[in-house]
Amino acid sequence: MSIAAVRGLFRTAAYEHPELRATVLEVAEEGMPYTAVVGELLDESQPPAEIALLPEGRHVAQVLNGPGSVGTGTAASATPPVPPGAAYLVTGGLGGLGLLTVEWLARRGAGRIVISGRSAPMTAGLPAASRR
Structure with missing residues (x-):
């Protein structure tokens, strides 16, 4: 699976399920040191992000959550995902x-x-x- 497909799946999940927290870590070459980001990956206070460890450096993209994200005052489950009778x-x-x-x-x-x-x-x- 290409990294673009993984990013697309990740961004969709982050938008549709803002109550979940995930991070995508792309390591471009085998043997690249990823230990520096392990703490960041495990820190639940960090927003969803895509982290790319590339030969030219580290790149981080924050991912936007969809409606009902934490801190907006609206509950993510205000509307049932399956309306009764649909x-x-x-x-x-x-x-x-x-x-x-x-x-x-x-x-x-x-x-x-x-x-x-x-x-x-x-x-x-x-x-x-x-x-x-």
């Missing part, structure tokens, strides 16, 4: 991740879930509750 279409819903997504939606009150996929439902390796 309808959802899950494409690729017959694979492992799709079935887990369907179960997650159902447990949170989704009114109607339409599942589509090109293969037979995957059941191997899934928890028993997901195989229903």
Whole structure:
């Protein structure tokens, strides 16, 4: 997976789930000293950031949180992520991740879930509750 894909996933997670805190650390070359940033990575008071240790130096980009971020006075969970009675279409819903997504939606009150996929439902390796 390229670092751009990881950064995109990280930025989306930071925006959609401001209650979580994560940091991306990119080490450009094997053997580069990363021990200097370990304390920063473990410091929970630091905002989400992307840290790149490159041959030309250290680069840091702070990541913006989405609505409901800590300190704004609005709760991140003010609006339920799955409005009761809402309808959802899950494409690729017959694979492992799709079935887990369907179960997650159902447990949170989704009114109607339409599942589509090109293969037979995957059941191997899934928890028993997901195989229903």
